[in-house]
Amino acid sequence: MAGDPVAEKAAASVLKRAVELDTARRFTESLVCYQEGLQLLMEALKANGQDENRRAELRKRAESYMSRAEFLKKHIENEKEAGKYHEKIEIVANSIGHSYQKVLGRFLDEYVTKVEIEDPYVRSTHQVYNLLRLSELLVGSCRNLKSIFLLTGKESGNQQDMLDELKQSLAKHKVVLAVEYSSTLHDREIRLDNGWIIKIGRGLDYFRPPEGKFSLGYCDYDLRPCHATTVDIFHSSKVRSVSNK
Incomplete structure (x- = not known):
């Protein structure tokens, strides 16, 4: 043939x-x-x-x-x-193929200038690494990105040092990272100023720990098994600003 x-x-x-x-x-x-x-x-x-x-x-x-x-x-x-768009994704326990690129990538474009992240658990080392991975995706996909705003819970230890280091690294790419803390925060969502809102039941921390530093999935999140969680996707022409709360 x-x-x-x-x-x-x-x-x-x-x-x-x-x-x-x-x-x-x-x-x-x-x-x-x-x-x-x-x-x-x-x-x-x-x-x-x-x-x-x-x-x-x-x-x-x-x-x-x-x-x-x-x-x-x-x-x-x-x-x-019409402000009615809603899409739901169920991530099954131990499934793979759910990196931030797969979950968020199709919504990231040249119209995104600001990203707002509301997640109470960006505290420990691996959780800040999750934010780093997301930040890398945002910088690589949104050529007009200017700022990232994070609202999270406060943790004693080196949380502040890790976030400050990420802030300095983003500044080299002309992206401002602003961080605020809340002791009552429970919502978990990501808002893009092109109108897309992504709510992940477990927030950014829906990946299982890798088996080791030299195991598949340590670097490539598409190969890392996940916890069970739900992703709800909405679109709104008016994106609420957490920084104006």
Whole structure:
């Protein structure tokens, strides 16, 4: 058969995942998969230039998936404008593949200039490391990022020193980290000033400890097993500012 069977197989896998996410009403994730799958399908379509029957079949599949992707895109935009968008993700205990990039990455763009994090448990060393990982993602994905605001609980020990070091490092990238403390805080959410609000039941600390410093998952959070938690995603044109409480 003429064409690129590798591209076809990859497209089929990604588009299958898109349909699964679509069925689960995880629409923003589904849309990303539809777009990636369609790109792969178009590559396969170009490679099948000598087989008109195969080209017709792939073109029909592409049109069907493209139609669904366009519908989802409009649906998401309409729900955002109406202030009704809500998406729920269940992270199963011991599952992998839930790094901050996977959970948050699709919402990070050039329109994000400020990120507000409300999490009572950014206190111990590994919890501040979680904030560091998130900060790396934000700096790498949001080219116009100016500030990160953290509201968390106060802990005796070296919490302040660790956060000060992160603050100095972010300043080198022209990002200001402001930290405030609360003894009554219980909410856990991340607010982006492009309107997206992500509430994670366990906050940033939903990963299980790695088995060792030289075990898979120590550096790559996609390979690190997770605790069970729920992620709720909303969109609002008016993002509440915790710094104005």
